[in-house]
Amino acid sequence: MKNCEYQQIDPRALRTSTTRTSTNKNVRVRRKWEVLPGKNRFYCDGRIMLARQCGVLPLTIGLIFITSGLFFTFDCPFLVHHLTVFIPVIGGVLFVFVVITLFQTSFIDPGILPRALPDEAADIEKQIDNSGSSTYRPPPRTKEILINDQVVKLKYCFTCKMFRPPRTSHCSLCDNCVDRFDHHCPWVGNCVGKRNYRFFYAFIVSLSFLTSFIFGCVITHLTLRSQSVNGIIQAIKESPASVVELVICFFSIWSILGLSGFHTYLVASNLTTNEDIKGSWSSKRGEESGNPYTYNNILTNCCVVLCGPMPPSLIDRRGFLPPDDAPQIVTSDTELPHFMAKNDTNMCTQGTKELLESMAHSTVIQSTCAPCTPKTTPVPQESLLSTVSITVSPSSKSPSTGCSGRQARRPIDVPCSQRGNKQAALHTHKPMLRVSSPPYSLGHSPIILSDTPDMVFIPLN
């Protein structure tokens, strides 16, 4: 028995397999990423994924490449001649490390949890004590569990139709629940979650080394040059690129070093940015509520977070959809149709997806809320960053990459503390928006009814 038959049991598919092959000649077998819900974008046939709003990722890449390029072109020849050949070697190694970890942070699945299938969601609904099915405002659904003798509240996610596992949070930008959600980082254009946190940490640490290294080398270069030409002004005139690098490095160093320090603290205490901002485990409520996930040992926490086993991707982007089978997101009112082959449900899903996409585009234009990253660097540094980004971004290549300039600027302007509140506000609004239709009794409309209000209401927050 083949293994693949096991995963998608399709009783009718086996009986009708002979007839199917004859009709499927011009139907391309699709991969699962094509019907994945959520606002991600996929490239290279599902191998690479990004958030829908790539944020300032082009800016990040541009800054890194430009600064490093200027360094290797203008500073390295002088330094090699006067000091040592190891300078470009070290710079090169750091640069390669930074770029690789950046791409890995941006392009891989951060730990997205696939949405609950209709049967599973119906089962959960049955278990929740619901007094009336026609209430417009169902109470926020929570479930309390004990983790290491600590009470933890699990919230129900109305979009994904499941109780979120501990440490999971729903990212409204990507419209996915992400496991061990840290934050959505516009600089890398992706969420940072369980699967890519180690890459993100490696990226910011190596970037801080690279920035400090370039900064130090440029200072050394200008100092040596000014000694040989008797004057710093003359030295700057001879090597103007160094000043550009100095400015970029000077402004970036503060925030990147600060961020690295902050994340080192988070790693050592096995916390996420999300938990830290919300103060989930702080003792301000007067009761003893420590972090139930910590191992109470800095070294163990670091090893677990950074060197722990690499969890697999749960969304199986490149798996093949069984041809003619209904994509699993489509809801149906009985269990049997889930197994049955229907071409029209495929088309409906496609239509629904297009509808959702077009709504997403229209609401993104209207939205004034900034999808801010909770980078949690102190505010003065934040304003420094915003100054830099506003001056640099008009000249950046963002218009040509498809991410609009306004999106590139937007993440910086709003203070970070709004993010946690906004997310909380979004989720408390959701119960209001759930129209009274009982779930899954109307074929495809629950998707539209339940998801559209999110998109319409986001701007009003």
Place this chain on the structure above:
Amino acid sequence: MAETHSLQDLRQAAVASKVFVQRDYSSGTICKFQTKFPAELESRIDKQQFEETVQTLNNLYAEAEKLGGRSYLEGCLACLTAYTIFLCMETHYEKVLKKIAKYIQEQNEKIYAPLGLLLTDPIERGLRVVEIIIFEDRSIGSR
């Protein structure tokens, strides 16, 4: 003769209902499923057998997520190679997932299919639930 049926027979049968075994978070975020015996399966399968299956699955997932010398070595090596090693090497977790898939297939063939039940690999459901499909008795009995 009516007792023995294979998985092929099950595919022709109608689904009566599904039971979902949820995750057990009492020990933290590790992958572990509740061993509580669902009421719907009382008439179908022995409680001990079911608990043994779930416990074995839990042990396998614990092995996948085990923190020890091997996983740290893998992590450090990956860090030194800028994580490019993941492109060529299969991680320990993935190897154990294959083991789990084989175990579930074996359990289905030997124990669950003859009783008209089918276990779904939790990885198909995002490691959220163990889905047990209960097939109607009538169609199986007629084989």
